[in-house]
Amino acid sequence: MKAEDILFISLGGAAASIARRIAQGARRDLTQAPMRVLILDTDDAVLQEVVHTDGVSVTIFGTQRLGGRGTGGDHTLGMGAFRDDATTLMQQIGTPRLVILLTCCGGGTSGAAEPLLRLLRERGIANVVFATEPFAFEGEARRRSASVVLPTICEKANAVTTVPLASLLAGASDELSMSQSFAYVADRLAAGISLLWTQLVFPGYIQFDVEYFRQYLEQDSYVPLSFTFADASAKGEGRAEAVVEALTHSSRFQVRGQNCLASASHVIVGVLAGEDLRLCELDTLMTGVKKALSSQVEVMLGTVNQPSFNGQLSVVVLAFAATNTDVVEQPGEGLQTVRKRSGKGAKAGKSLSAVKDRFDDVECTLIDGVNYDEPTYVRRHIRLKR
Numbered sequence: 011m012k013a014e015d016i017l018f019i020s021l022g023g024a025a026a027s028i029a030r031r032i033a034q035g036a037r038r039d040l041t042q043a044p045m046r047v048l049i050l051d052t053d054d055a056v057l058q059e060v061v062h063t064d065g066v067s068v069t070i071f072g073t074q075r076l077g078g079r080g081t082g083g084d085h086t087l088g089m090g091a092f093r094d095d096a097t098t099l100m101q102q103i104g105t106p107r108l109v110i111l112l113t114c115c116g117g118g119t120s121g122a123a124e125p126l127l128r129l130l131r132e133r134g135i136a137n138v139v140f141a142t143e144p145f146a147f148e149g150e151a152r153r154r155s156a157s158v159v160l161p162t163i164c165e166k167a168n169a170v171t172t173v174p175l176a177s178l179l180a181g182a183s184d185e186l187s188m189s190q191s192f193a194y195v196a197d198r199l200a201a202g203i204s205l206l207w208t209q210l211v212f213p214g215y216i217q218f219d220v221e222y223f224r225q226y227l228e229q230d231s232y233v234p235l236s237f238t239f240a241d242a243s244a245k246g247e248g249r250a251e252a253v254v255e256a257l258t259h260s261s262r263f264q265v266r267g268q269n270c271l272a273s274a275s276h277v278i279v280g281v282l283a284g285e286d287l288r289l290c291e292l293d294t295l296m297t298g299v300k301k302a303l304s305s306q307v308e309v310m311l312g313t314v315n316q317p318s319f320n321g322q323l324s325v326v327v328l329a330f331a332a333t334n335t336d337v338v339e340q341p342g343e344g345l346q347t348v349r350k351r352s353g354k355g356a357k358a359g360k361s362l363s364a365v366k367d368r369f370d371d372v373e374c375t376l377i378d379g380v381n382y383d384e385p386t387y388v389r390r391h392i393r394l395k396r
């Protein structure tokens with residue numbers, strides 16, 4: 011894998027500070043640090059704070075429209091600002107095989123996510139999105155903004171997790187101050203993203219790399235996958251059992267009375283450990299995780315063994331919802347089950363809406379029930395190698 015194959019992009023102020031944490035962590039924990047991080051925001055003051063972080067590129071956009079300031083919570087300004095500078099931004103992004111995007115919804119900059127994702131997909135760049143939903147106490151305006159932006163992200167992403175910040179706090183002490191709470195949720199996001207990135211970048215004994223992930227993401231390029239994730243770490247004797255216990259009982263997988271782990275169709279288990287990881291520990295981990303899943307589930311395992319992790323076992327689990335009963339987190343309402351038509355109908359339905367986006371108010375060309383406005387590779391279910 012080449013260092014430029016995977017790019018982590020953050021969008022907006024809060025995402026910028028989380029991205030900085032992630033970049034600093036990657037440098038600290040691993041001997042080699044090929045993580046490419048691109049921090050995007052319209053607000054020059056935010057970017058000045060992160061600009062001197064090693065391994066991080068920082069780019070301001072929308073200066074013509076916003077003069078180097080934030081959007082003031084207006085997501086249409088965020089979208090417009092991105093469009094103003096889209097050509098330059100896409101040149102800077104280049105042609106990675108995969109983009110991991112983080113944006114915290116509630117402000118206005120996350121409005122740029124939809125046009126960004128649209129361009130990534132047009133260029134054949136696979137993407138996986140971590141999008142957060144504001145705390146209830148942040149107020150109605152932020153909740154409303156998130157409720158407009160999140161569905162547009164879900165529509166354009168290859169895979170997306172929409173995480174209410176409050177759900178990342180579950181289990182943490184009520185004693186936490188506001189700044190500690192923000193730091194705690196930032197750590198949870200950083201752990202999930204860093205572990206996924208580490209799995210994809212570093213070859214382990216059992217490899218799960220960008221190309222494997224792309225194959226999975228692009229099984230059906232018109233149906234975005236939704237997932238939930240949780241991470242756990244432990245040290246010392248019994249660390250595998252402790253991690254299994256923490257992951258299988260994580261409140262992250264309990265959403266609106268539904269167990270996202272038990273109902274998942276695919277699960278990725280990423281293991282980050284030292285050279286001291288024993289096979290019997292891996293066995294304990296996988297047996298424990300599989301017990302929490304239904305028997306039909308496909309499990310993809312990746313292990314990364316780095317000497318700097320000796321003594322520690324860290325695991326992230328990404329549970330992908332079945333695509334015909336996808337679980338989509340609706341702003342302010344937690345997860346909702348969105349039934350999609352299964353089989354051919356699902357593809358046609360989804361691709362029709364994608365085509366409709368581009369040709370508003372145009373009748374589609376239906377001949378013998380076949381929609382000739384759809385690209386041939388979609389009609390014939392041909393998977394493109396990009």
Ligand SMILES: Nc1nc2c(ncn2[C@@H]2O[C@H](COP(=O)(O)OP(=O)(O)OP(=O)(O)O)[C@@H](O)[C@H]2O)c(=O)[nH]1
Pocket residue numbers: 021022023024025027052053080081082083084114115116117118119120143144145148152175192193195196
């Ligand atoms: N984890 C964490 N989340 C934050 C923090 N500050 C804000 N957020 C969350 O991120 C959401 C978006 O806020 P920002 O990132 O500041 O907004 P923005 O995307 O820069 O957009 P504008 O500033 O409105 O242009 C908020 O509604 C909060 O839910 C923080 O320090 N840490």
Ligand SMILES: [Mg+2]
Pocket residue numbers: 022023024053056080081117119
């Ligand atoms: Mg901002």
